[in-house]
Amino acid sequence: MMKALIGKKIGMTQVFDDLGRVIPVTVIEAGPCVVVQRKTGEHDGYEAVQLSFGEKKRANRPTIGHYKKSGAPAGRILNEFHVDPDETTLQPGSRLTVSIFNPGERVKISGKPKGRGFAGCIKRWGFSGGDETHGCNSHRAPGSMGCASTPSRTFKGRKLPGRMGSRRVTVRNLRVVQIDEERNLILLRGAVPGARNGFVTIEGIGG
Amino acid sequence: MDILETVGRPQLRDLGTIDEFKAGDTVRVHLRIVEGAKERLQVFQGVVIQRRRAGIHETFTVRKMSGGIGVERIFPLHSPMVQKLEVIRRAKTRRARVFFLRQRRGKAARLKEKR
Numbered sequence: 452m453m454k455a456l457i458g459k460k461i462g463m464t465q466v467f468d469d470l471g472r473v474i475p476v477t478v479i480e481a482g483p484c485v486v487v488q489r490k491t492g493e494h495d496g497y498e499a500v501q502l503s504f505g506e507k508k509r510a511n512r513p514t515i516g517h518y519k520k521s522g523a524p525a526g527r528i529l530n531e532f533h534v535d536p537d538e539t540t541l542q543p544g545s546r547l548t549v550s551i552f553n554p555g556e557r558v559k560i561s562g563k564p565k566g567r568g569f570a571g572c573i574k575r576w577g578f579s580g581g582d583e584t585h586g587c588n589s590h591r592a593p594g595s596m597g598c599a600s601t602p603s604r605t606f607k608g609r610k611l612p613g614r615m616g617s618r619r620v621t622v623r624n625l626r627v628v629q630i631d632e633e634r635n636l637i638l639l640r641g642a643v644p645g646a647r648n649g650f651v652t653i654e655g656i657g658g
Numbered sequence: 659m660d661i662l663e664t665v666g667r668p669q670l671r672d673l674g675t676i677d678e679f680k681a682g683d684t685v686r687v688h689l690r691i692v693e694g695a696k697e698r699l700q701v702f703q704g705v706v707i708q709r710r711r712a713g714i715h716e717t718f719t720v721r722k723m724s725g726g727i728g729v730e731r732i733f734p735l736h737s738p739m740v741q742k743l744e745v746i747r748r749a750k751t752r753r754a755r756v757f758f759l760r761q762r763r764g765k766a767a768r769l770k771e772k773r
Contacts, residue, residue, distance in 0.1 A: 462662050465714060467669050470692065471739035478665050631665075638665065 453541065454551050454655030455532040456481040457504035458637065460562065462647045466628065466638065476628050477643040479560075481653055482635050485523040486545040492536055499531040500541045504650070520544070528650050549637045552627050552655065559623045559654045562645025566617030576610040620644035623656065666714030671736045679718075681706050681756050682749035682769050687720060687733060688742035699741060702731055705769070708755040709735075721759060723767075728760065748772040 458481030465473050488501040503526030507514065510525035518525050521543040534541070541547075552558065572578040572593040581589035593612065597605035622644060629638040637653065645651055679685055686703045704722025707730070716735040721728060733740055749769035759767050 464662050464665055466666060467734075467736070467738055471690065471737055473734060473737070476665075478662055480661065634661070636661070636665065 453500060453532060453534045453538055454558075455500075455502065455530075456484050456547055456549065456551070456637075456653045457502055457528050457530050458482065458651055458653060459505075460643055460645050460647055460649050460651050461636075463642065468628075474628060474640055475642075476638040476640055479637050479639065479643065479651060479653065480635055481637045482546075482548045484547045485521050485526065486541050486543055486547070487518055487521045487523070487526070487529065489542055490531065498534050498536050498538070500534055500538070501529055501531045502547065504528045504530075530652055532652075532654065548632065549630050549635055550632050552630060552637060552653070554627050554629055556627045557624045557656050558627060558639065559621060559656055560625055560639065560643050560651055561619055561621040561654075562643055562649055562651040563619055564616045564644050565646050567615035569613065570615035571612045572610060575612060575615045578610070663713055666736075669736060669738075670714060676743045677745040679706060679709075679743070679745050679748075680751075681708055681754050682751035683745050684747040684749070685720060686744045686746055687731075687740060688744075689733075690739050690741050703746070704729075704731075705749075705756070705759060707757060707759060 458479040461478040461480055463475060463477050465475050468474050482504065484502040484504050486500050487503045490497060490499040490501065492498050503518070503521075503523065505527030507525040507527050510518075514525045523544070567574060571591050573580050573591050578593065580591050581587050581594075583590060593610075597603075597609070622642075625643070626640040627637060628640050630636070631638075639653075643651060683706050684704065685706055686701055689700045689702060691698050691700045702720060702722070704720040707719050707721045709718040710716060714736055717732050718735055719730055719732045721730045723729070748771065750772040751769060756769070759769075
């Protein structure tokens with residue numbers, strides 16, 4: 452079965468494991484998610500389930516219509532997740548909760564970090580920059596571009612200033628530490644991309 | 659923030675089970691040490707030089723002189739590894755962080771006892 456959920460990042464805290472070690476965790480309020488649509492190869496050209504999360508305050512009529520088949524109120528977020536063509540258990544109206552994940556399992560999580568705007572090399576790529584003193588005039592400049600007569604061009608992919616953040620970032624292999632079915636919480640070990648209250652998607656790895 | 663706080667709550671130590679202590683107090687911390695399959699207790703005794711209060715993150719720092727060398731250890735207050743905490747001596751301090759003890763040696767590093 453496909454394992455995927457949409458959630459909201461709550462923030463980070465820590466818990467103790469059975470050995471008394473401190474584990475840094477990110478708390479995510481995930482699901483319950485409703486399957487809104489099942490996209491199939493013959494009908495849509497690809498296999499996916501469309502999940503919705505949250506509730507929309509004011510939904511217009513086309514949106515309500517889209518949700519009609521699932522019987523659920525219009526959600527805030529819609530996301531599609533690829534599934535195998537033989538996946539039949541998930542049909543419009545099916546609900547997914549955090550109980551699909553188990554503690555100890557590894558997951559893949561995607562979020563959208565805060566936008567940093569047009570950022571320089573130091574912030575964007577971690578360049579060390581030049582001296583602040585000793586008569587240096589190159590403080591935060593990107594440095595050398597691409598040598599002289601050979602190769603007399605700048606290589607593709609050179610790390611330069613530019614737009615940073617506000618794009619989808621995925622972190623793989625985060626461990627599920629704890630599940631709270633009552634409050635729809637899932638605790639993942641370590642940091643998760645995105646700001647607090649940002650939306651994230653969690654996917655099981657390998658199935 | 660409410661949800662975050664409640665996540666750690668089941669693991670919070672019942673503060674009634676340990677003595678109330680603050681910076682300046684001399685304490686004896688009983689630590690559970692697991693070595694392979696064996697388990698034993700280790701005791702660390704010294705002066706509490708600070709206590710950082712932050713829910714489940716709460717920690718305290720204990721300083722002691724070990725063979726003429728100052729040793730400080732930071733313990734998470736709610737850690738299950740901290741088995742027992744005894745207050746040996748209570749001291750009167752004017753500040754919440756008694757870092758000035760680091761600059762002092764021997765007799766000068768004493769604090770006034772609270773009665």
